[in-house]
Amino acid sequence: MPRQVTAFSNATVKLLRSLRDKKARRAEGLFLAEGLRILTEARDSGRLPEIVAFSDEGARHPLAAEIIDATEAAGGDAIETTADILSKMSGKDNPQMLVGAYRQPEASVERIDRAKAPLWIVAQALRDPGNIGTILRTGDAVGAGGLILIDDCADPYSVEAVRASMGAVFTQEIATARWPEFIRWLRSGDGQLVGTSLKAAQDYLEAEYRQPCFLLIGNEQQGLPADYEAQCDLLVKIPMAGRADSLNAAMAAAVMAFAIRASWR
């Protein structure tokens, strides 16, 4: 049976609230996801929260009740609490009435089975958690296997990234690695590393993409470092028609990922 918790000082409430902070997420190995839609997505992908918090209203939906029951049956913790406390957890005025704390999967790139998908997205030093979440969502839509985060990226388990991913944080594999570690792993098996560069000669629509394809997206401001570009198997450019010289990083990822998929049809 779920416990009733109405005190901000309660240890579970404090733990859940702390997960808005990156250090706490790392220390606990947990992250927050909010809302019936995304928790259902997680359940459909075989993932249950370790802790689920909900309001009276949040528990009323049959799907929510199923998730709460399943969480408890799996040994997780379920607490019924107030809208006020849920609002403090999510940092929103109109909070979701159902919030789950999930275990972060192991981050090592070694864990990735590259044969599982024809396309993987690799992001380097992306600073915006919204971009990370959006790229996860794009990866899900295009049938990518997951997202590999290189160097210092924003946390894919931040509330902003999880929200922008619209549940794809549960369907996409997520790994993090430094560049040398990533390259070692990549070269230990099959894989075409594709970078985009304004200096590249080859048009992105005319290139030949091979599976598994690793699409490398650079930092929002600087793009890819020259020595990373040098290690790509293929460098392509998306010709820009306008005055501005670049696309938003998440847009470039979407345009490239869908063009690569289209080239395989």
Added chain:
Amino acid sequence: MPRQVTAFSNATVKLLRSLRDKKARRAEGLFLAEGLRILTEARDSGRLPEIVAFSDEGARHPLAAEIIDATEAAGGDAIETTADILSKMSGKDNPQMLVGAYRQPEASVERIDRAKAPLWIVAQALRDPGNIGTILRTGDAVGAGGLILIDDCADPYSVEAVRASMGAVFTQEIATARWPEFIRWLRSGDGQLVGTSLKAAQDYLEAEYRQPCFLLIGNEQQGLPADYEAQCDLLVKIPMAGRADSLNAAMAAAVMAFAIRASWR
């Protein structure tokens, strides 16, 4: 010669600060853009601010000095002020050292010359100013003529939208219209109206796009209303590979816009 202004109570400072607010932007017909890169972009597109504010540091760059001189030569107002005041204008801790207030172009769709570009983006009830700015940036990159905002969209002249547009707010035409007004204008000339819909039978890669093409993007949550879809000349779907059933609105715009351009090569 620029005036020195260091008081928060100065009328020009107050006016510039007020432009973070939509009502004030509408009343004044002005909007803010920040930073040397974007103000240079504006100047290269033939646009000068009516008011330019800058710090000692901001005026030091030769391009900034040119913009300040040109603004004054065109009868505009130039004020030298403090980093603290610039920070209050932009709402950022690390403000840009150069800020301009620009006249909003007339918003009427009647003003648009559709023959100027092969592609136009039409967004319906988009709520996120970041999405609006990103779509403007995508439009610039893909060679679209501009963005037509239907029904109640976020303000394209908000600080967030202008920032996300990376200068494309100056290179793309921007118009706003209610749906009946837009349709009347559209049908008064050539133009193929293309909507994306998960219910559409035709794959977006197999459709035939005609110039001028008007790409219609629906609201982030609801997508397009059924009666708007019914008025499209072409409905296409982007097949989704994953569990989630949709792309982010700005991503869908980018994938569609680049696929349409690719189909014309």
